[in-house]
Amino acid sequence: MDNGMDNMLDMYLFETNSLLEQLDDLLIEAEKNEELTTDDVNEIFRAMHTIKGSSAMMEFSSLMTIAHRIEDLFFYVRENGIDSLSHDAKSELFNLTFKSTDVLRSEVEKLENDEPLSTNIDSITTEINSFLNKISGVEEATGGEAKESEGSGNAAESLSVDIPGVAESNCPYFLQIFFDEGCGMENLRAFMLVNALKDRGMEFEFYPEDVETNSATSENIIEKGFFVGLNSEEEMKAAITAVEEQGSIQTYEVIHHELKQEESMASAPAVEQPVSAQSAATSDSSAPKASEQSAGKQVPAGQKEGAGSNPQHAAAKQSLISVNLSKLDALNALVGEIVITESMVTSSPELQNLKLDSFLKSTRQLRKLTDDLQDISMSLRMVSISGTFQKMNRIIRDMKKALNKDVRLTIVGEDTEIDKAIVDSIGDPIMHIVRNSMDHGIETTKEERIAAGKNPQGEILLSATHTGSEVVISISDDGQGMDPEKILNKARRNGLLTKPESEYTKKEILSLLMLPGFSTNEEVTEFSGRGVGMDVVKKNVESVGGTISITSEVGQGSTTTLKIPLTMAIVDGMEIRVGHSIFTVPISNIRQSIKIAKENVLYDAKGAEIVKLMDEFYPIIRVHELYNIDTEITQIEDGILIWVETGDQSYCMFVDELLGERQIVVKPLPAYLNSFNIKNFGISGCTILGDGNISIILDVLNLYAAANV
């Protein structure tokens, strides 16, 4: 049961988050065009409706209330048309909507972090209410009229109705509702509809009455329809709107109740509302969803409702499903094993020297298939970076308002795909850099920009490109750039300088920015600066195996470049042999491999071996000595030197021989071994070789540290 609850919460969080993200995109786009289309309004309305429904089901009352208020607001906007709003009202509407989605998001975050939800949400709800009152106060008169005139068209024909209870009812109007054929659980669907109507605060009757508890009513509903009795024409119209939003509804019909037939507009023709284009879309998109959901576990009713009530998005989302990352990892591990097992089988020594034509043919086929399988399973983890980039739109928008700067964000290469784990961990660093650019990079006033001969509108360029094994993400602004003098001064004051100022190159000065406790801005603003910035960014980027560098020209802007490996799980490695052990060194760390003669080995003051390469001296680390491995190759000219480099460390490793380059799947070492500090000796993980043996992956940086203890 607990597990079921967790699943539901997961689903809820996923759904709500994606809705909020969609909303954000939509709002940003709409604000750019200074126009909310009717589609947009419908979309917002639907999203809020879904959030409200599922929050109510999960009993998150604060979320439900806020969503409900926004829904009310957009219900009004939808009824009256966006054009009825004045310009000011529109921009207020945007701000209010942004604000409320923020509140929703922060509540959702609290859920994710297992914190209690806010109980006091009055400020936002009052704000929405007063705005709603404001706009509805102005337009009530016209709105009312329109409703009335529309209303007269919607009269209904009487039908002979033989559902018990309907005949005795006093309601003048009935809606007869049929659900999609074969959608299942009709009684519960009817009950959801009842709830949806109740949410709107409507008073109504419905038959059969025991849909919630009596599943036998399903058949009745299939046969004769589900009846909702309403007291007035207006309520009926509202109910129709609600019905239209529900999923799985095939058709509905307005029935004028017999008892009052004389008093009503009997002459009006029957208004049958068969499957309109919209409800057709609804049934189309909801049917597969429903079956998909019922195939799984019991899925919350609110989400079904959400799936159905979102026809436009459902069409686009249809081809996506969400999968737990750990399942993907398990799949990847399994596929990796299949590939290895396959090669173990096909190159089994027992098969050597046998003439097995058809066997070879089938194994070739098998190899091709397993290779394809591996490619696909690897690609499952890859997601496009566009989500991360799009979030920056929102940040720019907010800061634009707050700082009163005119800036546009240009995004290049948002389709670039990288590993999901990496996407998650670079979101914050990118956001931080964008904020910095916005806050410190772009000039404070337009006049400054004009005086510098630039476009008054600032530009922040966010780009992502693939280069073989890594993704290069750069964030550049065309702002004022960074003054090396100022950075040096600041660094001196903070005591960060380690050598005479005159010896600092420009690159070194810029890298001072990334030291802990450095902040160029004197004031701490709402958005950035407090000196905990770039060093944390650097740490985050390095934690996923990436590097970060800054370039800047005074007066022309700055560029921050992140180089991130495509995936942490697969690296290009060079296999090396020392004695009987096989190690793998990441290719990205290797500069060169060289054979040198004995005479080229020099000795430093401590007697340690060094070698001169390209006019610089580099220490030599003998891996067999460091790791106490028995090997016959101890003479420098018999083995080979690998010149490696990481960050600012560069040295040569002496190994027996190179075995070749290959792509490897990184596996962490068992946790048990961590207690032996194995990482500090330069071992970062291992990988399984094609023959099932294990190769140990060396960490170039820690290996150097280990050798110098």
Place this chain on the structure above:
Amino acid sequence: MSNEQTQNVNMESTDAVMLEADTPTERYLTFRSDGITMGVSTNYVIEILTDHIITELPRVPDFIRGIINMRGQIVPIIDIRLKMGKPRSEYTDTTCIIVLDIDSVYIGIIVDSVQQVLDVDKTQISAIPVEDQQGLVNGMISLSSQEVLLFLDCEELIQAY
């Protein structure tokens, strides 16, 4: 639960056959290491491997023999002799690795030979007289012959400091 209670009553009525069947027993896999017979609860045992290639790790205590690839899972291997401070011996064809899952930590132990699976009456397990064997043993029981069976303390095994 009530079932067990009635059985306890039966036990008190001194029925020797019933006693054997009804006491809380646990199955133990017994193995030999350096002339000692030891047992490990089968609840921990994943599988027994023979003839596996062990990849050595540099710079680890010598009782850690290395890691193996057990169907894609990397399992650290420790030599139970060395862990108990006994001398190293050559691995023979009876030497094998028992892979254990101790609270989701996978670990393989190298033993001289694997013997059998025994049902052990838990109430008969007595404490060990002296704290020795580097604390790796948490109980003992005398077998029918003149031998004793020592129980491997699996939790202690993964507290590897």
